[in-house]
Amino acid sequence: MATGFGCMVVGPAGSGKSTFCQVLQESGESHKRLYKVCNLDPAAEVFKYKCDIDIRDLISLDDVQEELKFGPNGGLVYCMEYLIENVEWLLDELQEFAEDSFVLFDCPGQIELYSHLDVMQRLAKAISRSGFLLCAAYCADGTFIDEPSKYISACFTALSTMTQLGIPHLNILTKCDKLKQARAQTGGAGDAMDEDQEEDRNEALIDQIVTMGTKDCLQNVNQFFSPKYFELNKRIVEVIENFNLVQYIPLNIQDEDSVDSIITQMDLLVQYDEYRMPKEGNMPDNQEQMDGAGGEDDDGDY
Numbered sequence: 001m002a003t004g005f006g007c008m009v010v011g012p013a014g015s016g017k018s019t020f021c022q023v024l025q026e027s028g029e030s031h032k033r034l035y036k037v038c039n040l041d042p043a044a045e046v047f048k049y050k051c052d053i054d055i056r057d058l059i060s061l062d063d064v065q066e067e068l069k070f071g072p073n074g075g076l077v078y079c080m081e082y083l084i085e086n087v088e089w090l091l092d093e094l095q096e097f098a099e100d101s102f103v104l105f106d107c108p109g110q111i112e113l114y115s116h117l118d119v120m121q122r123l124a125k126a127i128s129r130s131g132f133l134l135c136a137a138y139c140a141d142g143t144f145i146d147e148p149s150k151y152i153s154a155c156f157t158a159l160s161t162m163t164q165l166g167i168p169h170l171n172i173l174t175k176c177d178k179l180k181q182a183r184a185q186t187g188g189a190g191d192a193m194d195e196d197q198e199e200d201r202n203e204a205l206i207d208q209i210v211t212m213g214t215k216d217c218l219q220n221v222n223q224f225f226s227p228k229y230f231e232l233n234k235r236i237v238e239v240i241e242n243f244n245l246v247q248y249i250p251l252n253i254q255d256e257d258s259v260d261s262i263i264t265q266m267d268l269l270v271q272y273d274e275y276r277m278p279k280e281g282n283m284p285d286n287q288e289q290m291d292g293a294g295g296e297d298d299d300g301d302y
């Protein structure tokens with residue numbers, strides 16, 4: 001039986017993970033929803049949210065760099081591996097929040113943690129096994145996705161994270177409140193506009209990204225390549241198409257409805273309502289997630 005709910009907030013550096021945790025925690029306060037935040041970034045220095053669990057109480061990047069003479073990236077990987085080796089520390093800390101709490105895990109942004117290392121996957125497995133129903137919220141910075149090639153690149157990073165973590169996954173397009181402003185800075189849309197026009201323009205830009213079709217992307221990308229790469233480009237785009245799961249939910253932190261709609265999606269992924277109101281004979285479908293997180297390799301190792 002599930003004892004808690006959690007979301008691993010992941011994504012590239014600066015994509016808005018910590019801000020997302022902060023916004024959810026604040027929004028929860030006004031909705032009588034309690035979001036606890038667990039900082040898993042050993043390099044974090046300042047928090048805009050109330051940090052309930054902090055990896056730096058176990059290990060910090062500063063200490064690793066100073067004592068073991070690691071560089072910042074190697075040091076971070078060392079810290080995450082140290083966390084896995086001492087995962088009982090985290091699981092003990094989490095027990096306090098097990099009953100019905102929703103814990104947001106604010107993860108580090110180094111992409112290698114999600115592309116080829118398995119530490120985050122092992123961590124997700126350990127947390128799930130301890131009784132948490134987990135999902136992942138992948139933050140992609142909307143202000144960077146201003147052309148099809150960047151969209152494709154963002155999709156691949158999201159896909160790689162999704163397949164690595166192996167837990168229910170949500171892609172969030174962050175910073176949607178400032179798309180228009182970001183485009184103006186890069187020369188995309190600089191005309192003077194009143195507030196309503198600005199909002200419409202922002203909506204249009206969000207729409208452009210979330211509905212970007214892979215066929216249009218392919219056409220656009222091919223314009224910049226010699227024909228000998230067309231077949232390769234086609235295959236690359238097909239990978240995204242075949243997964244069919246790469247969709248983005250826009251997040252505008254200034255808009256309560258936008259935040260609410262992300263909360264609803266996360267609740268659906270972890271089946272929050274079903275577990276909070278258990279009915280006899282009504283076991284949610286993702287019971288397996290806790291029983292066998294990590295699939296067949298159920299050997300108790302993290």
Ligand SMILES: Nc1nc2c(ncn2[C@@H]2O[C@H](COP(=O)(O)OP(=O)(O)OP(=O)(O)O)[C@@H](O)[C@H]2O)c(=O)[nH]1
Pocket residue numbers: 011012013014015016017018019020041107108109110174175176177178251252253
């Ligand atoms: N306007 C706006 N700014 C945002 C939003 N999300 C993040 N930012 C800003 O973008 C910067 C990076 O945001 P963070 O939340 O620290 O990003 P992060 O993913 O936690 O970054 P790392 O932990 O360093 O990987 C900060 O200056 C935030 O204020 C957003 O939705 N809207």
Ligand SMILES: [Mg+2]
Pocket residue numbers: 017018019041106
């Ligand atoms: Mg952060």
